[in-house]
Amino acid sequence: MNKLVIIIAMKIKNEDDLDNYIICHKCFTLHKIIPIKDGYMASCNECGAMLYRYDTKLVDKSLALSISGLIFFILANFFPIVKIEILGHDQFITISKTIFTLIDSGFYIVGILCMFLIFIFPLMILIIDIILFTLLKLRRSKKFTKTLLVLLAHILPWSMPDIFLISILVALVKLIGYVQIDMGMAFYALIIFVLIDIYIVKKVKISELWILRENMILKRSKN
Amino acid sequence: MIDVEENRLIPCPICNAVNIDRGNKNICRRCGSAIYQHKNFITEKSWAYLITAIIAYIPANLYPMLITNKFGTHQSSTILGGVVHLWENGSYPIAMVIFFASIVVPLLKFFILFYLLISVKYPFGKDKKVDKHKLYYITEVIGPWSMIDVFVVAILTALIHLSNISIVAGTAATAFAISVFFTLLSAHAFDETLIRENIKDSK
Structure with missing residues (x-):
């Protein structure tokens, strides 16, 4: 199965805005950080690895x-x-x-x-x-x-x-x-x-x- | 406003912060570590460590790992000999653990690193069917477990050293420890962003 990778040009204000993004350490997929509830964790939708927690x-x-x-x-x-x-x-x-x-x-x-x-x-x-x-x-x-x-x-x-x-x-x-x-x-x-x-x-x-x-x-x- | 393509974003190997790939010299904006992107020399370091590890693995298998002195008689066993001995004595699980940790894991790591290093540099490895990120992740996880054999030898040497019965480590212990050490170094020196670039190029 070949996934189509769409290359998107993003617009960011300055480099510090990149803090709102995270790259999965296991499969290198780019994710945007969204706020989550206390005690929950966000995981990668490609490989299931944990990205970040709010604890x-x-x-x-x-x-x-x-x-x-x-x-x-x-x-x-x-x-x-x-x-x-x-x-x-x-x-x-x-x-x-x-x-x-x-x-x-x-x-x-x-x-x-x-x-x-x-x-x-x-x-x-x-x-x-x-x-x-x-x-x-x-x-x-x-x-x-x-x-x-x-x-x-x-x-x-x-x-x-x-x-x-x-x-x-x-x-x-x-x-x-x-x-x-x-x-x-x-x-x-x-x-x-x-x-x-x-x-x-x-x-x-x-x-x-x-x-x-x-x-x-x-x-x-x-x- | 800065326009940036999504595939020009790379993670810092130390702190995992998202950085913009600027070509030659990238310094992480969060932790200040260098993110290596020198196209020509990138795999050389990893190759050098890997070859050292493979060379050290040969004497590790030929020389004795453990030398048992029992009432004046010396009995030495190599890594493979130890596994066979354990298997014949009926302790199958331990034989399998040692076999897996000191023979399967190092060889698997050599092959995976060999494949990864070739595939990011030469065109014939550019297939998208193999999940190279997963392969690299496997080598990182299973890598340290080959140290089991060295630790076991260290523990047995420390435990049993009477005048009548003593266990001494053999030459292979040093060779094997060096081999494992350099495979770990080789895996750490490998730049994961090359995998993605490789996939990108083949599109």
Whole structure:
């Protein structure tokens, strides 16, 4: 099925009027932004991807979630994730131990890569989110929020705690039958952290945050 | 008043704001990032990363991924060997997860990126039947999941290191991590607006 694409010449007053348009991030269709009710979301009519939401509570929700995410992230890092018993010896892992064993055994590239993917970037995203949502809530600092949002967009694709969680499960299934496995407290903390991370990373889109920033900060400075 | 054609509007890759395509150098009006539109060099970066990834993928499959030292005997297994071993032991779901994450996903990504890079530059890929935006979206979503194997090796190495029994990572771990890293870079370096331009040209 070939769709006929009609090229329309639009007339706009100035470049800022382009803020009333949005291009779908999945299929690149141009849409005009229309006002929607609180709690509703607009999706693309070509591919069904979410375009934007109108949610007055989004800043509060995300701020609360990123703070609790940070607490669970700290818990997940300080306590052992898994304890095993093998030949009468107790062994355990933490996130930092996983990284440092790799570096100690000479795998510098993999070790440093893992350090960034499962420790530094997730932590950075949480801290950036906390600062960003606090600033948005206080409705201030136009310039700094811009820097934070650009930085956030660059590191978002490189944070992989969810993949690390699945890897732990895969590794444990490989060990079943040879060793006795006890889940540590950090494992449950990690599960909660990953769920929060999925919400604030995958569900809240970057373009939404820019729209929020415009509504919260820029509109106020005009008044 | 500015007159602008709808197909000259491009999204910023960083903040998704709508911008007017002005030809060579576009700076996003909202976040200030560069939106690359240098027609001749646009795919070179992506090609370079992709070729690096493919080269690194070869030793990743030839060298051992995991080396198990058990009471003085060494046993090493490659990625494919590990999958076969798991399958023979009866843990089919895990064998499938590892097979999917470390063999199907990287190869699929290589093929999709290869196809996309060729199709935006050379005329024979200009068919409208394949939804290239969807293909690109698939590579972005499944891409990071090939890291599973590297993480599993890291966890096993950290867990089991007794004097009698120890698991050590092999050379393939480094090669595989590099390969995945460069495929991710290649996918990010690819400019999605080229797909639309490609479709536009063929009209």
